[in-house]
Amino acid sequence: MKIALIGYGKMGRTIEEIAISRGHEIVLKIDVNNTEALTEANLRKADVAIEFTAPASAVDNYRLCFTSGVPVVSGTTGWLSRKDEVEKACHEKEGCFFYASNFSLGVNLFFELNRKLARMMNAFDQYNVSMTEVHHTHKLDAPSGTAISLAEDIIGEVKRIDSWTSDEPKSAAELPISSIREDEVPGIHTVKYDSEVDYIEITHSAKSRRGFAFGAVLAAEFCQGRKGVLSIKNLLDELA
Template sequence: MKIALIGYGKMGKAIEEIALQRGHTTDLKIDINTIDSFTAANLQQCDVAIEFTGPHSAVENISKCLDAGIPVVSGSTGWLEQWQIIKDKCETLNGALLYASNFSVGVNLFFELNKKLAQLMSNHEEYAITMEEIHHTQKKDAPSGTAITLAEQVLENIPRKKKWLNEAAKYPNELSIISKRIDPAPGTHSIKYSSEIDDIEIIHTAHNRTGFATGAVLAAEFLAGKKGIYTMKDVLNI
């Protein structure tokens, strides 16, 4: 499989390493120094694009891939206020898109665990709920896309929580996400339920980028040749 890497920083290089190990090639690599190569003609020489950039460039990058008719896997976070635009475009062009806030197999299992725990805790109002996420200082968005996904899962399953915010909660209907930026942390996410009697806490800690990179390549393998909009739940069949 020929892969276009849109974003060739630390994450892009980690994805390339896994892709090569799995027998693929990275025929197009786009970063700030090779932006002139980011053309429809070059994209169309590849089977799938994997886009890991930032919140300010993701929408344009994904759009360019869809316009070129190439399936695109995106792991950029911080841009989902424009999700409907991209969704509509993908459907109009009969394209293929797979978006995930986190491609790690372990994190996607953690998402399912988070939903189940929130369901179990829904009627136990004696427990206060807090969230924390820790990432390296180069991460451009806060809270992380993974933390937002986790928070929205809690909101969906615990009706007394109406919104999340990226600071300490002032009101009972708010869900607090505390973001910390500490090097060299690749990513830790925790959800804690605290009462006067006890605490219940689930934590996912990434040790390196390998899990994210492997999941992104698995997603690209899944998406190649398909049409439609998918998530990691489709890739992992969960």
Template sequence: MKIALIGYGKMGKTIEQIALDRGHELVLTIDITNQHDLTVENLRKADVAIEFTIPTSATANYGLCFEAGIPVVSGTTGWLDRKTEVLDEMNKHNGTFFYASNFSLGVNLFFALNKKLAALMANRPEYDISMEEVHHTQKLDAPSGTAITLAEELFENHPGKKSWTLDKPTSPEQMQITAIREGQVPGIHRIKYESEVDHILIEHSAKSRQGFALGAVLAAEFSFGKKGMLTMNDLLNL
């Protein structure tokens, strides 16, 4: 496949290496120095785009990909308040949009485990629930998109919790998320159910960016030739 890579930070460079190792060709690479090259005309040279940038530019990038008629795979977080607008634009162009807050195959299995455990604990009010996430200091959003996904899916399966807060909870229905930024941590997410007599803890800890980057390339391969909104559940058949 011919890939347009939008965003050439640490994640973009890792995606590049994995894409090349899997036999793909990068026909367009966009970073902060050549953003003027991100045009519909240039995007049409690619079969698919992979986008890892920042929330303030992501939605405009998606629109250019839809207009160019190529699928866009994105892992940028922090823009979901504009999701309806993005999907309207996708439908307008009969486009393809693969979005994941986290492309790690292990994290997406962790998502499934989180939902299952939340359902099992739904009738156990003696257990309070909290979450902690740890990322590198360059990560701009807090809590992480992955943590928000975990929280939303937990709420769907556990009636005792309905919202999250970074501060101390003001009601039993709130779940506290502690967001820590330190060093070069690729990503750790922990969900804890605690009672007076014990606690249950599930955790996913990434060892490197390789897992995220591989998932993004697999998503690009999966998206080629498809239409509409796609997620890791489609890719993994979860």
């Protein structure tokens, strides 16, 4: 498989290493120093694009991939206010778009654990739920996309919670998310249910970027021959 890497920072380099180890070829590498090389002609040399950039450029990158007829896998977060627009563009161009807020297998198991715990805690309103996420100082968005996914799943299961906030909560119906930025932390997410007598806490801690990168390469492989908007659930159902 020929892969275009849109975003060639630390994550892009880790993806490259894993992709090559699985027999794939990197035919295009785009970073801040050669953005002019991100063209339809260059993208068409690839079978799939893997995009890890920044919220400000992500949607334009997706649109260019759709126009070029190249499936795109993305782990960029912070652009979801334009999700409907992106999905519409994908369908109009009969493209393939695979997005995940987190490609790690462990994190996606954590998502499932979070949903199950939230379902159980819905009956116990003496517990107040909160969340903390810690990432490296280069991460631009806060809260992280993973934290927002966790929060939305909690809101869907715990009826006393109707929204999340990154500020001080104004009511018990808001789930507070604390975002911490520290040097070289791949990602730590903790969900806490706290009462007067005890607390329950679940945490996922990434040891490196390799788990995210491996999942992104699996997603790129999964996109071959497929159309439409895909998710990590589609991939996990295939692997199960």
